[in-house]
Amino acid sequence: MKKVSGVLILLVVTAMVLGACTAVQPGAVPAAPAATTSGDEAVAPAASDGQMAKVKAAGKLVAGTSADYPPYESVDADGKFVGYDMDLIRAIGEKLGVEVEIQDMPFDSLIAAVQQGKIDVIIAAMQATPERDEQVDFTIEYRPTKDAFLGKGDSTLTIAKPEDAGGKTIGAQTGTVQEKWIQDNLVATGLTSADQVSSYERADQAALDVASGRIELMLIDAEPAISLAENNGLKVLLLTSDTTKGGKSIALPNGSDLKAEIDKIIAEFQADGTIQKIQEANGLP
Amino acid sequence: MEFVQKFITTFQFIVEGLWVTIGVTVVALAVGFVLGILAGVARVYGNKFLAGIGTTYSVVVRAVPVIVIIFILFFVISSLVDLTAFWAGSLALGFASGAYQTEIFRGALRSVSGGQMTAASAIGMSRWQAIRHIILPQALRLALPAWGNEATLVLKDSTLVFAVGVPEVLRRAEYVKARTFDPFFAYSVALLLYLALTLVTTQVLRQAENRYRLRL
Amino acid sequence: MTNSEAAKTQPIVRLEDIYKAFGVTEVLKGVSLSLMPQEVVVLVGPSGTGKSTLLRCVNLLSRPDKGRIWLEELEITAPGVNEDKVRQRVGMVFQEFNLFTHLTALENVMIGMTKVLKMDKRAAHAKALEELERVGLANRADHYPAQLSGGQKQRVAIARALGMDPHVMLFDEPTSALDPELTGEVLAVMQKLAFEGMTMMVVSHEMGFAREVADRVVFMEGGYIVEAGPPEQMFDHPQVDRTRVSQ
Numbered sequence A: 001m002k003k004v005s006g007v008l009i010l011l012v013v014t015a016m017v018l019g020a021c022t023a024v025q026p027g028a029v030p031a032a033p034a035a036t037t038s039g040d041e042a043v044a045p046a047a048s049d050g051q052m053a054k055v056k057a058a059g060k061l062v063a064g065t066s067a068d069y070p071p072y073e074s075v076d077a078d079g080k081f082v083g084y085d086m087d088l089i090r091a092i093g094e095k096l097g098v099e100v101e102i103q104d105m106p107f108d109s110l111i112a113a114v115q116q117g118k119i120d121v122i123i124a125a126m127q128a129t130p131e132r133d134e135q136v137d138f139t140i141e142y143r144p145t146k147d148a149f150l151g152k153g154d155s156t157l158t159i160a161k162p163e164d165a166g167g168k169t170i171g172a173q174t175g176t177v178q179e180k181w182i183q184d185n186l187v188a189t190g191l192t193s194a195d196q197v198s199s200y201e202r203a204d205q206a207a208l209d210v211a212s213g214r215i216e217l218m219l220i221d222a223e224p225a226i227s228l229a230e231n232n233g234l235k236v237l238l239l240t241s242d243t244t245k246g247g248k249s250i251a252l253p254n255g256s257d258l259k260a261e262i263d264k265i266i267a268e269f270q271a272d273g274t275i276q277k278i279q280e281a282n283g284l285p
Numbered sequence B: 001m002e003f004v005q006k007f008i009t010t011f012q013f014i015v016e017g018l019w020v021t022i023g024v025t026v027v028a029l030a031v032g033f034v035l036g037i038l039a040g041v042a043r044v045y046g047n048k049f050l051a052g053i054g055t056t057y058s059v060v061v062r063a064v065p066v067i068v069i070i071f072i073l074f075f076v077i078s079s080l081v082d083l084t085a086f087w088a089g090s091l092a093l094g095f096a097s098g099a100y101q102t103e104i105f106r107g108a109l110r111s112v113s114g115g116q117m118t119a120a121s122a123i124g125m126s127r128w129q130a131i132r133h134i135i136l137p138q139a140l141r142l143a144l145p146a147w148g149n150e151a152t153l154v155l156k157d158s159t160l161v162f163a164v165g166v167p168e169v170l171r172r173a174e175y176v177k178a179r180t181f182d183p184f185f186a187y188s189v190a191l192l193l194y195l196a197l198t199l200v201t202t203q204v205l206r207q208a209e210n211r212y213r214l215r216l
Numbered sequence C: 001m002t003n004s005e006a007a008k009t010q011p012i013v014r015l016e017d018i019y020k021a022f023g024v025t026e027v028l029k030g031v032s033l034s035l036m037p038q039e040v041v042v043l044v045g046p047s048g049t050g051k052s053t054l055l056r057c058v059n060l061l062s063r064p065d066k067g068r069i070w071l072e073e074l075e076i077t078a079p080g081v082n083e084d085k086v087r088q089r090v091g092m093v094f095q096e097f098n099l100f101t102h103l104t105a106l107e108n109v110m111i112g113m114t115k116v117l118k119m120d121k122r123a124a125h126a127k128a129l130e131e132l133e134r135v136g137l138a139n140r141a142d143h144y145p146a147q148l149s150g151g152q153k154q155r156v157a158i159a160r161a162l163g164m165d166p167h168v169m170l171f172d173e174p175t176s177a178l179d180p181e182l183t184g185e186v187l188a189v190m191q192k193l194a195f196e197g198m199t200m201m202v203v204s205h206e207m208g209f210a211r212e213v214a215d216r217v218v219f220m221e222g223g224y225i226v227e228a229g230p231p232e233q234m235f236d237h238p239q240v241d242r243t244r245v246s247q
């Protein structure tokens, strides 16, 4: 008996070592699990085949998230997962008629986890980038990314659309997509001259310059913009998704039949104001 | 007063991760212990084939970052066997620790004097009996200090299992940080908990060392 | 008892033309030797001559390259013989004691009984105490080797070997690692064993012991037995000059 279990353990060890060898060999040491399991298409279809049936049969939808990103997802003092995404996925679960179980893990682990069927969906303020789209399927955007144009508290400028910012002194944080948008759409088109654009190391430095009147406008991601505006006595002149690409979507295993269902529910929520309610409840612009 | 109150609330929240941290550490150490002894014995006393397996295991696993082992076990192995995150994470950590424990036990086995095996053979013990009843008990005692060190390393590496979604102490500290935007309290509490765990572990092992010290 | 002719019909140990080399070093070059029941043979000779190697062949700790060895009726060099079973019947005492350091004196004596002979714990405990009594160390039963003097360690090692009820005892320079004042207690135990009728093969430089206790002294040199005979003849009328030198 003892001998048998000894041999068994050795076999397991061998299998693990061999497994480790074969899995690590191709390419360099993977920095993220996505790399470890990319090209693992063999598993993905199996996991997604009739995912809807699987979820309904289990009576529960396991949603993976990375709960350190308020107000989208975090853990409150009672240990409960809260935030915009959590409210949304629970509402979706209700529509599907299943319970929602939240599984917290690092953002980098989520894609591999959904591919391996460890979780059913990802809801983690995730943008549907083309690289990710190869690994998983994305639902329609449930929330577009928005930018904000901020001006001085007593600013009289009216910015009805992004192009109205042309010809004004404007600032953005160095290396951000907002800075790139200014260069591509205001400077390159000649609406604004290059010396009217200031580039800042940090967003709060730009906010100080707006407050002091050194520049008239700043363009920034809408989410930090609200508290930044409050703290510096600035005014939100325009909230827009015209300057941005790639909103937040829910991710599913490639080929999942659950996608159509969730797309439908999201569209419904957008139409009936559910999304709006969730957004307000979580203090989002 | 507010400081104290805040500290207590933070502590009460994070401390719930303590059992997870302890559980992961204990499982990993136990699994690593079994693997380490098997591979250590295989390397020192096994035939070419067994020694080869032991060496490959130890060398390969120690060459790979622990986090990669955890991912592989969770995402590759657990697609064959259904493991929860806790078990996958703990087993993976144990699998990694086993490679380090292999080296610890190999060194300890080697430092048991050759006369012990000869004397055991001379009273008619088989090789395996000699290893089990004579060599290993002495090697384990010799290995205790190094093993204690490994135990504290595994305790710290237990933070890595969050990679597959096991919310241990450090992750709960991160929840607090994300919620309060105040890293100081969150990480201070985590630091205190790890410090306490390490102190307790070291103390227990020191007692064991004194009790089981080999008088040579 | 010592003179019972019937008991002496068959040798306890019979070595026939034993050869052993380590790599290119030929250590034993055709050694033949028999031990009759209750006989005490003392092996002497310069160091590096192969005395230890010869002793280790008797319990197969070393396997001869050529030649045959019998333990009573069993040819232990025959293929398929279980070495562990052979060693149970042959007690061995080493120069460096080799007590199990993690076990007490009593446990050292017990472990072979419980793990090898599968005796039950209680019986082994009682027998181990008897063996310790036999070497005068019952009062040290709970001491660890590190808490014993060299002489005491060696006596425990003897008790450990005796616990297996060996048919023959091998001693490889049992007193060489001891301070001179401690050799007496070990030699006394060995003498007592001899007197009780134990068959013994002893490598030793203790000429006093050889003279008093040996039935036969065997002089080895360069891998050969160069002379053998009763101690009086060996020490007082040696055929080979070296015998006198080593005295």
Ligand SMILES: Nc1ncnc2c1ncn2[C@@H]1O[C@H](COP(=O)(O)OP(=O)(O)O)[C@@H](O)[C@H]1O
Pocket: C022, C025, C027, C046, C047, C048, C049, C050, C051, C052, C053, C054
């Ligand atoms: N295991 C071994 N490997 C290689 N050489 C050995 C081994 N054991 C003994 N020898 C050599 O064999 C020779 C005889 O050794 P040994 O039997 O110990 O002699 P003695 O006991 O008479 O001093 C020595 O030259 C020694 O170096």
Ligand SMILES: [Mg+2]
Pocket: C051, C052, C053, C172, C173
């Ligand atoms: Mg010798």
